[in-house]
Amino acid sequence: MRWDRLLKLAAIMLVVAVVAVVTTRPLFPGVKWLPLTNLINLGLDLKGGVHVVLEAEETPEVPVTTERVKQAMAIIETRVNAFGVSEPVVQQEGSRRIIVELAGISDPDQAVSNLIRTAYLEFKTEDGTTVLTGRQLKDATEAQNPQSGQVVVNLEFEPDGAKTFADVTAANVGRRIGIYLDERLLQEPVVNEPIPSGRAQITGYESLEEAHNMAILLRSGALPVKLEVMEKRTVGPTLGADSLDKSVKAGIAGIIAILIFMAVYYRVPGLVADLALIIYGLLVFMVFAGFHVTMTLPGIAGFLLSLGMAVDANVIIFERLKEELWNGKSLHAAIDAGFKRAFVAILDANVTTLIAAGVLYYFGTGPVKGFALTLSIGILASMFTAITMTRWLLHLVAGSNLVRNVKMYGA
Amino acid sequence: MKLRDRMPFHFIKLRWIWYVISAVIILTGIVSLSTRGLNLGIDFTGGSLLDVRFERTAAVQEVREVLGAYGLEGASIQQSDANTFLIRSRELSEEENNQLIQSLEAQFGEVDVRRGERVGPVIGQELIQKAVLALLVAAVLMIIYISWRFELKQGIAAIVAVLHDVLVVLGLFSLLQLEVNTAFVAAILTVIGYSINDTIIIFDRVRENVLYMKKGMAFEDVINSSLWQTMARSINTALTVVFVLVAMLILGGTTIQNMVVALLVGIVSGVYSSVFTAGPVFFDLKKFERRRPGAARA
Numbered sequence: 001m002r003w004d005r006l007l008k009l010a011a012i013m014l015v016v017a018v019v020a021v022v023t024t025r026p027l028f029p030g031v032k033w034l035p036l037t038n039l040i041n042l043g044l045d046l047k048g049g050v051h052v053v054l055e056a057e058e059t060p061e062v063p064v065t066t067e068r069v070k071q072a073m074a075i076i077e078t079r080v081n082a083f084g085v086s087e088p089v090v091q092q093e094g095s096r097r098i099i100v101e102l103a104g105i106s107d108p109d110q111a112v113s114n115l116i117r118t119a120y121l122e123f124k125t126e127d128g129t130t131v132l133t134g135r136q137l138k139d140a141t142e143a144q145n146p147q148s149g150q151v152v153v154n155l156e157f158e159p160d161g162a163k164t165f166a167d168v169t170a171a172n173v174g175r176r177i178g179i180y181l182d183e184r185l186l187q188e189p190v191v192n193e194p195i196p197s198g199r200a201q202i203t204g205y206e207s208l209e210e211a212h213n214m215a216i217l218l219r220s221g222a223l224p225v226k227l228e229v230m231e232k233r234t235v236g237p238t239l240g241a242d243s244l245d246k247s248v249k250a251g252i253a254g255i256i257a258i259l260i261f262m263a264v265y266y267r268v269p270g271l272v273a274d275l276a277l278i279i280y281g282l283l284v285f286m287v288f289a290g291f292h293v294t295m296t297l298p299g300i301a302g303f304l305l306s307l308g309m310a311v312d313a314n315v316i317i318f319e320r321l322k323e324e325l326w327n328g329k330s331l332h333a334a335i336d337a338g339f340k341r342a343f344v345a346i347l348d349a350n351v352t353t354l355i356a357a358g359v360l361y362y363f364g365t366g367p368v369k370g371f372a373l374t375l376s377i378g379i380l381a382s383m384f385t386a387i388t389m390t391r392w393l394l395h396l397v398a399g400s401n402l403v404r405n406v407k408m409y410g411a
Numbered sequence: 412m413k414l415r416d417r418m419p420f421h422f423i424k425l426r427w428i429w430y431v432i433s434a435v436i437i438l439t440g441i442v443s444l445s446t447r448g449l450n451l452g453i454d455f456t457g458g459s460l461l462d463v464r465f466e467r468t469a470a471v472q473e474v475r476e477v478l479g480a481y482g483l484e485g486a487s488i489q490q491s492d493a494n495t496f497l498i499r500s501r502e503l504s505e506e507e508n509n510q511l512i513q514s515l516e517a518q519f520g521e522v523d524v525r526r527g528e529r530v531g532p533v534i535g536q537e538l539i540q541k542a543v544l545a546l547l548v549a550a551v552l553m554i555i556y557i558s559w560r561f562e563l564k565q566g567i568a569a570i571v572a573v574l575h576d577v578l579v580v581l582g583l584f585s586l587l588q589l590e591v592n593t594a595f596v597a598a599i600l601t602v603i604g605y606s607i608n609d610t611i612i613i614f615d616r617v618r619e620n621v622l623y624m625k626k627g628m629a630f631e632d633v634i635n636s637s638l639w640q641t642m643a644r645s646i647n648t649a650l651t652v653v654f655v656l657v658a659m660l661i662l663g664g665t666t667i668q669n670m671v672v673a674l675l676v677g678i679v680s681g682v683y684s685s686v687f688t689a690g691p692v693f694f695d696l697k698k699f700e701r702r703r704p705g706a707a708r709a
Contacts, residue, residue: 113509234527246663253662254655349608351556353608356549359548360600371601
């Protein structure tokens, strides 16, 4: 028995166990630092949210230009921020597409409807001439009359707009002025007297929330192009939480099955591989946390598949180790020879899988990209742990003389 | 007798049996593919999908009646439990979608939209193009890599094995009419990666054995012993992946169930084809080369 090496081995196991528990489980009530669970972002399919692809559409009056798409994107960004969603994504894809991702909102359908509303505000006189538009708007705010409970949106015009409004109201006393939104008549109040203040009011909202949304739309300005929904995917928060819960359970069950299988079939090396597999899992999660990888449902599948890869490298090495032992090599010599001969096979095999994952990452979108990414990180990390960690641990165990019978190494 | 010397049968000599087994399975799939085709999901065809849970229990017929008001009698309605339904229909505009949910709420109480998807036909077309392109690019890159590390004939044999697995998975999905979506494409590419991986491990052994084995040993025996030497690894690796996938199939929920099925079938097929297809095909390719007059190589 070599106690120094045995101690080393025990220390490693202790460190791994402590790291595994402390980084993922809230042991101490006040401590919120759980990097391996908190620092990993969850994708929309796991926490609920909406992913929508918008495309600027050509109309006879309004052709699509780069400039207009850029403006539309800025307006969408303003609207998204006004909704108060945490970490929204608004990005351009190609020349005329905009991708928007909103997490954790209660009514995704309504949110999308509001995002793509043109919100083109017009004031028209009785003969149909447009006298003012939303462009001359300075501010729009919702308000509720405390007595009547009536909900309104207050409009305030820019100085030049205010002047026009004053002139128009002066010229139209006793007549009606129509307020149109997206070419739909909202209301048509009669002008009682000239309004010089540059303020107007839209009434008829059912709730303060509805008025609030309208105010956001009017403030953010009208979209310069027509946006169409090309693709929309929503996941409710309940399904997301359910998916996360189920896949974590499935993952744990699968991992336990692997750990048992390896220990039973390969005995001492199998136990070493189990330890290496746990280290591998922690390592991969550290990479996920470090690079802020977004975890999606297929991403979890990718990670679990990479566990198979990590084990595979060990299986290849142990099968080699067996053969080297049969050929009459000493334990340490067999370990070295086993690793050396297995390395080429592992390298070639993993490079081809990386090619598949890389192609998938390049061509894929959303969750599929997440899958390719976790699979790739997993493959790289598995090569590292199998070749360095398992080898070192195996020598340590062999050197400790804890188990000397080569039968326990598979011979 | 040592375990590794146990070779119950000769892989190469019996190769016609494996060819026939594979051919029967693949032909069944191809017949199904050409008659019934694939059940393409809205990712490819465009359309709308709603996964809704009502406050009260409902019958499919009731849901269909509500859909009827929107001319959606033909929509596919799938009941997952007493008050949860999966509705697949033609593409619905934002307005139609919102109105439909309001109508459902009027009929069944509060509606929880667990999942909603809307995919335009253009997106679907692009997805098909991307998927096909991705498969081609992956295949070409792999052939190049294998030809560089091994030889072209092994690259071809590996791709034949991969094609085998892709056809097995596609055939099964056609036979069972399981829905094909984006995640399925990801599964297929992963199966390709795993299948090639298995094949490489075996070819690596062949490469090594060709160098070390006694002179005069028949090439078919070299491949055969290589296959037996890597047998334990082939089975054990597949087993570990199967553990994880079966756990996901049973416990993992329905959202990515089809992806897991594709992976499971594909990876099992991948192990089979690496052993029973790639090795024998490589042998036949080599044999052809040797028979050709003047093409003998050292």
